[in-house]
Amino acid sequence: xxxxxxxxxxxxxxxxxGMACPGPLLTLIGAxxxxxxxxxxxxxxxxxGSKTDIPAxxxxxxxxxxxxxxxxxxxxxxxxxxx
Amino acid sequence: MSGASVVVLGGGVGGTLVANLLxxxxxxxxxxxxxxxxxxxxxxxxxxxxxxxxxxxxxxxRDERGLLRKDVDLMIDDATAIDPAKxxxxxxxxxxxxxxxxxxxxxxxxxxxxxxxxxxxxxxxxLEGAQRLREELRRFKGGRILVGVAGIxxxxxxxPVEFVLMLDQYLRDRGIREKSEIxxxxxxxxxxTVESASKMVQPIMEKKxxxxxxxxxxxxxxxxxxxxxxxxxxxxxxxxxxxxPPHRGAKVVEASGLGDAGGWVPTDRGTLQHQKHPNVYAIxxxxxxxxxxxxxxxxxxxxxxxxxxxxxxxxxxPKEAYEGRVMCFLExxxxxxxxxxxxxxxPPVPPQPSRLWxxxxxxxxxxxWVTVPQGRVG
Numbered sequence: 001x002x003x004x005x006x007x008x009x010x011x012x013x014x015x016x017x018g019m020a021c022p023g024p025l026l027t028l029i030g031a032x033x034x035x036x037x038x039x040x041x042x043x044x045x046x047x048x049g050s051k052t053d054i055p056a057x058x059x060x061x062x063x064x065x066x067x068x069x070x071x072x073x074x075x076x077x078x079x080x081x082x083x
Numbered sequence: 084m085s086g087a088s089v090v091v092l093g094g095g096v097g098g099t100l101v102a103n104l105l106x107x108x109x110x111x112x113x114x115x116x117x118x119x120x121x122x123x124x125x126x127x128x129x130x131x132x133x134x135x136x137x138x139x140x141x142x143x144x145r146d147e148r149g150l151l152r153k154d155v156d157l158m159i160d161d162a163t164a165i166d167p168a169k170x171x172x173x174x175x176x177x178x179x180x181x182x183x184x185x186x187x188x189x190x191x192x193x194x195x196x197x198x199x200x201x202x203x204x205x206x207x208x209x210l211e212g213a214q215r216l217r218e219e220l221r222r223f224k225g226g227r228i229l230v231g232v233a234g235i236x237x238x239x240x241x242x243p244v245e246f247v248l249m250l251d252q253y254l255r256d257r258g259i260r261e262k263s264e265i266x267x268x269x270x271x272x273x274x275x276t277v278e279s280a281s282k283m284v285q286p287i288m289e290k291k292x293x294x295x296x297x298x299x300x301x302x303x304x305x306x307x308x309x310x311x312x313x314x315x316x317x318x319x320x321x322x323x324x325x326x327x328p329p330h331r332g333a334k335v336v337e338a339s340g341l342g343d344a345g346g347w348v349p350t351d352r353g354t355l356q357h358q359k360h361p362n363v364y365a366i367x368x369x370x371x372x373x374x375x376x377x378x379x380x381x382x383x384x385x386x387x388x389x390x391x392x393x394x395x396x397x398x399x400x401p402k403e404a405y406e407g408r409v410m411c412f413l414e415x416x417x418x419x420x421x422x423x424x425x426x427x428x429x430p431p432v433p434p435q436p437s438r439l440w441x442x443x444x445x446x447x448x449x450x451x452w453v454t455v456p457q458g459r460v461g
Contacts, residue, residue: 014373015352015373016373017427018407018426018427018428018430019372019373019374019407019427020276020277020423020425020430020431021240021241021276021277021374021375021409021411021423021425021431022235022236022240022276022373022374022375023271023276023277024373025271025272025276026235026236026240026270026271026276027235027236027373029235029270029271029300030234030235030236033234033235033300033314034344034345047430049278053271053272056272056298057271057272057298060298060315061298061300061314061315062315062316
């Protein structure tokens, strides 16, 4: 897993902490699909599964994982729409 | 506070409940008006049962007037514009409604045209869609049925999983399961978004021979070749395609510049106020919160908004905050179900599937009309 501090300004930030359903990954997919190529989406997630789920979808869908930042009790995932 | 006016746009679960709670709490100190396009209150969780020929569409709709308290005004009209500076709602029939507080309970609308070729597929996300799918399934004699998701967010995230499990039973009952293939196209890397529930459901799907394709977000349909293609770049052939259609926020929200790019209202996750207009609130599907778009969410949000508005009108500080509470049932087939209960602080821990939860869901469906809109269950 990439652990960096992204320097990019997100186009959209989604606070999905504590929202088990639909969950951070599904929300991220929706935001990426609704956005424009080049948009940067930041998702806050307290779900431990996101650490594997989100990078797996980003790789499968050929998007770009800009970074993952660990915070107290949650993580920030920053993804750029690549196509 | 005499003469205060509260306008509620939308007569679904959230709008009806918030109006009833406000009228009960404020009595004659405020007028509460619900604006609803059709005047009919539709119980949307029933669509699934209509599609699978287990329920008649007639029990799914009731006159909204009968669900509202007598002291709530009902206007059967379409709100076409909202001016948050002047605090007025424009109506399609020519009138306008000034407000002190506005509640957007405007739900979501289906945007089937957003998917190229969508016309070749079916869905159970509207009454007529469910009826059309029911007739298609009645004609079905065997083949490959694919069930997928064509847009996020969408109402009731467990619905596609429930549908494939119930479809399996439907085809068995008709004696054509062996001639049929059922495959769930999941947008994520498992059958269902809640991992613990997915771990319960996936072995059952496997046992029943229901296929699972993961990371398949439907992008387009070729209805002449009967091929569906995903955002991730895969294509699959089908005989019958059942899709969750893309959803958008209400037209009036978009037309008034009160929503984001998808027409969802930017909403505070605790106070449920519009992020720019503190006397405008949003509940249920209308919000941009990344939480389940479901009647249950609206049901638990409505008392928070009613309490906050009542406090402001009484000149006291609002105390209630929405804590992310959601409760829903998940049918897993064979007459069994489980339940998902969670909030911002507590992830769901679904109980073992049992007949009890199936019957609880069924009882809730039947008792809905005399409990939820009136605030009799909390």
